Amino acid sequence: MLIIGEKLSIIAKRVREAMMKKDKGPIQEIATRQWKEGSGVIDANIGPAEDGGEELMQWMVTTIQEVVPLPVCLDTTNFQAIEAGLKVHNNQWGKPMINSTSNDPERFPILELGVKYNCDVIGLTVGKGGLPADAEERAHIAAEIMGRAMEYGLPLENLYLDPLVLQIATSQDHARHVINAVKMFREMNDPPMKTIVGLSNISNGCPKTLRPILNKHFFVMLLDAGLTSAIADAHEMAEAMKERSIISDVMAGKEIADKQKMTEIRKTVDVIMGRTLYAHSYLEM
Amino acid sequence: MAFTAPKETYSGKVYPVTIGTGDKAVTCGGENVLPFHSFEGITPSRPVIAIEIQDVPPADWPDTVRKPYDAVSGDPVSWAKFCQDELKAKALALRLVGTHPDRENRSPADAVKTVKDVLAAVQVPLIILGSNHAEKDTSVLVAVAEAAKDKNCIIGKAQEANYKTIAAASMANNHKLIAMSELDINLSKQLNILITQMGFDKEKIITDPMCSALGYGIEYTYSVMERIRLAALTQNDVTMQQPLLGDVGMYVWKIKEASAPEADLPQWGALEERGIAWEAETAAALMIAGAGLLIMRHPRAIKEVENLIDELV
Numbered sequence: 001m002l003i004i005g006e007k008l009s010i011i012a013k014r015v016r017e018a019m020m021k022k023d024k025g026p027i028q029e030i031a032t033r034q035w036k037e038g039s040g041v042i043d044a045n046i047g048p049a050e051d052g053g054e055e056l057m058q059w060m061v062t063t064i065q066e067v068v069p070l071p072v073c074l075d076t077t078n079f080q081a082i083e084a085g086l087k088v089h090n091n092q093w094g095k096p097m098i099n100s101t102s103n104d105p106e107r108f109p110i111l112e113l114g115v116k117y118n119c120d121v122i123g124l125t126v127g128k129g130g131l132p133a134d135a136e137e138r139a140h141i142a143a144e145i146m147g148r149a150m151e152y153g154l155p156l157e158n159l160y161l162d163p164l165v166l167q168i169a170t171s172q173d174h175a176r177h178v179i180n181a182v183k184m185f186r187e188m189n190d191p192p193m194k195t196i197v198g199l200s201n202i203s204n205g206c207p208k209t210l211r212p213i214l215n216k217h218f219f220v221m222l223l224d225a226g227l228t229s230a231i232a233d234a235h236e237m238a239e240a241m242k243e244r245s246i247i248s249d250v251m252a253g254k255e256i257a258d259k260q261k262m263t264e265i266r267k268t269v270d271v272i273m274g275r276t277l278y279a280h281s282y283l284e285m
Numbered sequence: 286m287a288f289t290a291p292k293e294t295y296s297g298k299v300y301p302v303t304i305g306t307g308d309k310a311v312t313c314g315g316e317n318v319l320p321f322h323s324f325e326g327i328t329p330s331r332p333v334i335a336i337e338i339q340d341v342p343p344a345d346w347p348d349t350v351r352k353p354y355d356a357v358s359g360d361p362v363s364w365a366k367f368c369q370d371e372l373k374a375k376a377l378a379l380r381l382v383g384t385h386p387d388r389e390n391r392s393p394a395d396a397v398k399t400v401k402d403v404l405a406a407v408q409v410p411l412i413i414l415g416s417n418h419a420e421k422d423t424s425v426l427v428a429v430a431e432a433a434k435d436k437n438c439i440i441g442k443a444q445e446a447n448y449k450t451i452a453a454a455s456m457a458n459n460h461k462l463i464a465m466s467e468l469d470i471n472l473s474k475q476l477n478i479l480i481t482q483m484g485f486d487k488e489k490i491i492t493d494p495m496c497s498a499l500g501y502g503i504e505y506t507y508s509v510m511e512r513i514r515l516a517a518l519t520q521n522d523v524t525m526q527q528p529l530l531g532d533v534g535m536y537v538w539k540i541k542e543a544s545a546p547e548a549d550l551p552q553w554g555a556l557e558e559r560g561i562a563w564e565a566e567t568a569a570a571l572m573i574a575g576a577g578l579l580i581m582r583h584p585r586a587i588k589e590v591e592n593l594i595d596e597l598v
Contacts, residue, residue, distance in 0.1 A: 279471055279475040
C-alpha cells in the first residue's frame, strides 16, 4: 500500500500562506512529518496556479526534496507548472507522479509529460461532462484512459486509475460505487491495474469527530477491494491498518468484546454501503 | 396458470399522525407500503389536504386564487369559517405571513390573537405556520404554540437555525411539529435526529423536505420524498418514517405560469385553468412521491386532487 501524503494542499490555510510567502519552514515540517508517518510520495497540490504556477511548483518540489528523500506527486491543472516541476524533480528518490489525466481532452497532454519524464500518472475516471453515475461508467472511462495511455506510449504499470471519491454527506451512493469500481479496475488488466483514491474526500463536509472514523473504515473496505494506493493522511491510515482485523471481523458478522466499537463499525459500514441513510449524527442513532 | 401480481413487502412503516381534537380530528400516514399501494399492505388514511389561509389579506396572491376568497379574506376568522363550512375543508393551514419583518411585521401578540380567534371559530384541525423568517418565527411560533395549547395543532416550520425553541414550545403545548430542511435528504434526516434528541417524540413530527412547483425543480422534491419513503419502508429507518408535507400552494402561486395573462402568452392557454391545473398537478405528483399532508390554495385544484385520491384509494 502506497500512501501519497495529502497534507501539502493549497486548500489548507497554513500551507497556502507558506506558498504565498515562499516560507519553506511549514512546508518542510509537514513534508517531513508525512514521510516519518509512512508516506511514500508527497502530494504537492498548488491548485489551478494560473499565475506563477511554474515557479511555485519548482519551489514546492525542491523545498520538499531538500528534506525528504521521496518523490513528489505534482497536483495541479496547470500543464506548464507540472512540466516545470518535473524538470527539477530529483528522480534519485523515485519516479514522480502526476495528478492527473482524465477523459477530458484538455487533460490528454498530461500523458505526453508522463512518457517524456517517465512518471506515474493518475487517471481520474471523469469525462468532460458530469460525474460518472456508477461503477460501470467509471470502468468504461477507465478503459478509454487505458487505451489512450497506450496510444501515447505510457506503460499501463505507470497508470493509477482513480474512481473519484465523492462526499458521503451529499453523494452517499457513490461510496459503494467507488468500492466496486476499484474491484472492476483491477480486473481490466493482467497484472491488475493500479488504483488510487483521494481518500479523505469521503468525509469532506462531515463533523470533525466523524471524519477519521469514516476515512478509516472506507480505507479498510477499499483495501479489501484491492486498492493499491491512496492520497491520504499516513498517520490515520496507519491507525486504520491496526484496526483492520477487527473491522473485518465485524464485517464478517463476528462479535467482538468492545460492543461500542462493534456498533460504530456496523453503523459506519452500513452507511458506506448505503444500507442506512447518512446523517451527521448517524452514530448517535 | 392464473396470473399473480408481484408484491413487495416492506420492513418499515410510516407513523400515523393525528391532528385536531374531537370528531373533526384527522390522521395522515400509517401505511406500510409506498403511496397508494393498498394491494401490498395497509393504507389506513388518505392524504390530507389543508386549505391555506393567512393572517393578513392575500394581496400578493394572483387574481385566479384570490378571487374565490375575495368576500372573506379580509378577516382570518371569516376566511377560516368559509373554508370549513362552504369548502368542507378537513384541515386549515394558517400562515402568519404578516409577522414577517419585511411584510406587516405583526407582533407575536397580534399572531396570538389571530390564532385564538380562528381556533374559537372552527372545529377542524389547524396547522399554524410562521412567516419562514427563522428568527422572527422563533418568537411568533413559541407564543402561538402556547395560545393553542392542547388543541393538537401542527406548528411549523422548525429549521436547523431555530428548531430548538420551536420544538420545545411545540412539545410543552402538546402539538405536532413540521421539521423543514432544504431539499437535502441527509440534512432532513439529521434535523429529525436533532429534534428527537431533545426528547421530542419522533412520532409527532411531520417532515417537510421543501416543496417546489412543477417546472421549478419539482423533480428534486419528488426524488427526495421518494428516497425518504424508501428509507422508511425498505431500510426501516425510524428517523425517516414521519408523514411528508407538500406545501404546494405557496410555491405554485408565485410562478409566472400561474399569473401571466393570456393576452401576453396566448399559447399558454386560459389563465384560470392553467393556474388551477398547475397547483393540482404539483400536488398530485408530490402525493405520488409520498406526501401525506398537502397545503393548497385554490378550491378547484383541491377538488381535482380529492377526486384523484378517490380514484387511487
